[in-house]
Amino acid sequence: MRDNNPDSPQGTAIVASSVVSSMPGSVSHEDAHDAYGFREACRHGDIWTYLSFVVLGLGNVMRGQIVKGLCWLLVEAAFIAFMIVGGVPSIVGLWHLDTGGKLVNVIQDGFSVATTTAPSYVMLLYGMASLFIVVMFVAFWWFAVRSAYRAQVLAKRNGTAPSIVEDLRDLTDRKAQNSLMSLPVLGILVFTVMPLVYMISMAFTGYGPNGNPNYVSTFGWVGLRNFKTLFSNQSGLSVNLHLFIQVAIWTLVWAFFATFLNYFLGMFIAMLINRPGIRFKGFWRSVFAMSIAVPQFVSLLVMNLMLGQSGIVNNLLMNAHWISSPLPFWSNPMWARITVIVINLWIGIPFTIMQVTGILQNIPAELYEAARVDGANAWQLFRSVTMPYMFFVMTPYLITTFVGNVNNFNVIYLLTGGGPTPTGQSAGATDLLITWIYSLSIDKGNYSMASVIGIFTFIVLAVISLVTYRSSASYKNEGGFQ
Amino acid sequence: MRKSTSGVGATHSYTRRRLGDAATYVFLTVAGIIWLIPIFWIFMESFNAFPGPYSDGFIPSHYTLRNYVQLWTDNSQLAFGQMYVRTFVVAVFTCLISTAFVLAVSYSLSRLRFSFRTKFMNIVLVLGMFPGIMVVAALYYILKTMGLTASGLPIIIGLIVVYSAGSGAGFFVMKGYMDTIPMSLDEAATLDGCTKWQIFTKIILPVARPMVVYQVITSFLSPWLDFVLAKAVTRTQNNFTVALGLWQMIQGQGWLTQWYARFAAGAVCVSVPIAILFMIMQRFYTESMSGSVKG
Numbered sequence: 001m002r003d004n005n006p007d008s009p010q011g012t013a014i015v016a017s018s019v020v021s022s023m024p025g026s027v028s029h030e031d032a033h034d035a036y037g038f039r040e041a042c043r044h045g046d047i048w049t050y051l052s053f054v055v056l057g058l059g060n061v062m063r064g065q066i067v068k069g070l071c072w073l074l075v076e077a078a079f080i081a082f083m084i085v086g087g088v089p090s091i092v093g094l095w096h097l098d099t100g101g102k103l104v105n106v107i108q109d110g111f112s113v114a115t116t117t118a119p120s121y122v123m124l125l126y127g128m129a130s131l132f133i134v135v136m137f138v139a140f141w142w143f144a145v146r147s148a149y150r151a152q153v154l155a156k157r158n159g160t161a162p163s164i165v166e167d168l169r170d171l172t173d174r175k176a177q178n179s180l181m182s183l184p185v186l187g188i189l190v191f192t193v194m195p196l197v198y199m200i201s202m203a204f205t206g207y208g209p210n211g212n213p214n215y216v217s218t219f220g221w222v223g224l225r226n227f228k229t230l231f232s233n234q235s236g237l238s239v240n241l242h243l244f245i246q247v248a249i250w251t252l253v254w255a256f257f258a259t260f261l262n263y264f265l266g267m268f269i270a271m272l273i274n275r276p277g278i279r280f281k282g283f284w285r286s287v288f289a290m291s292i293a294v295p296q297f298v299s300l301l302v303m304n305l306m307l308g309q310s311g312i313v314n315n316l317l318m319n320a321h322w323i324s325s326p327l328p329f330w331s332n333p334m335w336a337r338i339t340v341i342v343i344n345l346w347i348g349i350p351f352t353i354m355q356v357t358g359i360l361q362n363i364p365a366e367l368y369e370a371a372r373v374d375g376a377n378a379w380q381l382f383r384s385v386t387m388p389y390m391f392f393v394m395t396p397y398l399i400t401t402f403v404g405n406v407n408n409f410n411v412i413y414l415l416t417g418g419g420p421t422p423t424g425q426s427a428g429a430t431d432l433l434i435t436w437i438y439s440l441s442i443d444k445g446n447y448s449m450a451s452v453i454g455i456f457t458f459i460v461l462a463v464i465s466l467v468t469y470r471s472s473a474s475y476k477n478e479g480g481f482q
Numbered sequence: 483m484r485k486s487t488s489g490v491g492a493t494h495s496y497t498r499r500r501l502g503d504a505a506t507y508v509f510l511t512v513a514g515i516i517w518l519i520p521i522f523w524i525f526m527e528s529f530n531a532f533p534g535p536y537s538d539g540f541i542p543s544h545y546t547l548r549n550y551v552q553l554w555t556d557n558s559q560l561a562f563g564q565m566y567v568r569t570f571v572v573a574v575f576t577c578l579i580s581t582a583f584v585l586a587v588s589y590s591l592s593r594l595r596f597s598f599r600t601k602f603m604n605i606v607l608v609l610g611m612f613p614g615i616m617v618v619a620a621l622y623y624i625l626k627t628m629g630l631t632a633s634g635l636p637i638i639i640g641l642i643v644v645y646s647a648g649s650g651a652g653f654f655v656m657k658g659y660m661d662t663i664p665m666s667l668d669e670a671a672t673l674d675g676c677t678k679w680q681i682f683t684k685i686i687l688p689v690a691r692p693m694v695v696y697q698v699i700t701s702f703l704s705p706w707l708d709f710v711l712a713k714a715v716t717r718t719q720n721n722f723t724v725a726l727g728l729w730q731m732i733q734g735q736g737w738l739t740q741w742y743a744r745f746a747a748g749a750v751c752v753s754v755p756i757a758i759l760f761m762i763m764q765r766f767y768t769e770s771m772s773g774s775v776k777g
Contacts, residue, residue, distance in 0.1 A: 122627075125623055125627065172680075174678070175596075176677070177599075180587070181602075184586060185602075185650065187649070188606070191648045194624070195616075195620035195624060199619070269510075272506045288514070292756075292760075293756045295725070296707065297728070298749040299521075301732045305738075349517075407613050437613060441619050442618075447619065457613045461611045465611065
């Protein structure tokens with residue numbers, strides 16, 4: 001019965017359970033409280049600990065932790081050097097962003113030379129990065145002060161503070177999280193959080209062709225003007241409320257159909273394969289799994305060509321005289337919308353089959369037995385046993401899939417490119433918020449509006465996931481099916 | 483399965499079940515054909531002697547191996563071989579780094595208790611709700627500032643960095659899996675004098691092997707299949723990854739008529755590593771986890 005697929009039937013359940021345990025509100029407060037806290041350091045520190053507030057590592061050095069103390073001091077020195085050389089000027093630059101990308105005369109070797117200052121987006125990046133480094137240093141400072149206080153307490157209690165060898169041993173055991181997590185967390189901070197902060201800050205600048213001819217190199221802060229633009233109903237703007245609502249509604253419609261059609265049809269096929277009388281179950285599953293081996297961008301590009309005006313589908317149908325003119329798969333808005341949803345079924349159902357199969361097999365057989373004894377027919381079995389169980393187990397999966405579909409860039413971008421797009425509009429009939437953000441920023445250079453839309457996408461997603469999650473059975477009654 | 487006691491009812495339900503089975507077979511066959519046709523078509527098209535699209539028949543009328551030979555040897559317009567190797571190198575290093583990151587983060591969150599733990603998980607959950615596309619353009623500027631967008635080695639390093647740096651956030655599946663490994667294993671190891679690191683490398687990793695394999699494969703495939711990030715980061719053709727090379731063959735201005743069959747050949751070449759990885763994964767899934775805890 002349980003044959004091996006290249007899938008992870010347990011994977012879904014695992015995602016489900018880990019999302020459950022990490023959702024705010026359902027978190028148990030098991031995390032240990034630290035005895036060497038910052039507040040204790042302020043209250044009970046001695047003179048060396050207090051001096052460590054200014055000279056990092058001093059407290060450690062005075063208690064014999066020479067290497068550690070010098071490392072902390074080195075970090076502080078490096079930070080101060082950085083602030084003097086680049087940090088402070090970059091942060092100051094944030095206040096006059098609009099001086100970026102201007103021709104200025106500088107005196108070089110006694111001559112006046114015309115040069116261009118760094119463009120505004122570079123100033124913004126440097127400024128944000130410097131602010132980011134300041135925040136990181138504050139976190140480090142907090143850590144170093146606690147380290148000095150800890151050395152003080154331990155030196156008092158044991159006579160000596162832990163040696164470097166003991167500290168290093170701690171890193172592999174009691175404080176293994178410090179050695180294991182520091183690099184991954186640093187990676188997330190620098191390459192996920194910082195770019196995000198940078199892009200969010202753009203929402204408050206004039207980085208886009210909104211009445212600013214030199215926006216590519218020079219722009220300033222504009223406050224909430226871009227948000228006003230989004231909510232204005234003025235026509236002629238590349239982004240306005242009407243367009244935003246159109247795209248947002250289509251995004252939700254798309255995500256709804258893409259999630260639930262895939263889910264029910266995938267579950268239907270998985271249940272058919274699971275029927276007791278059906279043979280070669282492994283074969284049937286691998287038939288559907290085959291399509292996953294072909295990269296998505298390849299199959300999407302092929303489908304795009306096949307369904308084009310003179311693509312193979314229209315050609316075959318016309319040669320067979322079933323139609324007289326090509327079917328407008330990509331040129332008619334309604335056709336395009338239905339086509340992307342249907343093609344997404346082809347892409348998504350194999351994944352659903354893989355994920356659903358394992359869970360279907362885990363439904364306790366007694367539930368079915370009991371229902372049959374009560375005289376339930378196949379439909380009643382499905383409605384009263386299978387569905388509640390599947391929904392219970394898979395609500396978190398459905399939410400993540402829904403969020404994934406709202407952010408489903410590939411299918412739309414490679415199939416339709418957002419089109420058909422009426423002339424003069426910045427978003428087409430099949431554009432999702434995310435493809436709209438992409439075309440606004442990368443293609444049209446309208447970074448500020450793209451960022452505003454991105455922020456709203458985030459808000460919509462966060463609200464939807466929290467509301468559905470909190471009203472779902474698996475949140476209210478964790479583990480109720482066991 | 484149900485045992486019927488009355489003869490008439492049994493025959494009736496038997497025929498009904500046979501009819502249902504027959505209908506299921508028909509349905510599965512039709513659906514199977516729908517799912518296999520595009521794959522079958524790409525495979526056939528890769529041997530098409532006619533280079534462009536818009537042929538009248540569904541499958542080619544003349545076959546040749548020329549598409550594959552040209553694809554790998556003719557570098558005048560597009561160096562597919564170089565793109566393939568470049569993407570492969572990026573994918574291998576990304577795979578190593580991000581697997582290590584995911585494992586380290588998952589183990590810490592699943593097994594260790596520290597003050598930042600739940601905060602970290604909630605922050606990552608919220609970060610995941612921001613549309614990733616927003617970050618793409620910023621990543622390009624950051625790489626450019628670091629000098630990692632130039633051709634050759636810099637762009638390879640740049641791609642590895644952008645693919646692997648944030649991968650620690652993808653811990654949900656692995657952490658959930660590790661949560662299912664009994665804590666009694668850790669306790670026994672601690673009694674035997676193992677440090678947390680030793681528990682990680684000597685106990686948890688071997689027990690979690692099927693999931694580690696799954697992680698290795700998905701971490702390899704995400705750069706191998708990525709299109710969006712590569713497009714934003716590699717802006718000239720000599721920096722392209724294989725996905726962008728294939729995209730160029732279809733979407734490049736005026737390329738289609740010459741490159742359609744070679745595109746299909748390239749698609750087959752890109753699919754080969756994926757198929758191999760899936761087969762490896764299947765083998766590992768047969769391994770059971772039983773026996774880690776006795777009694």
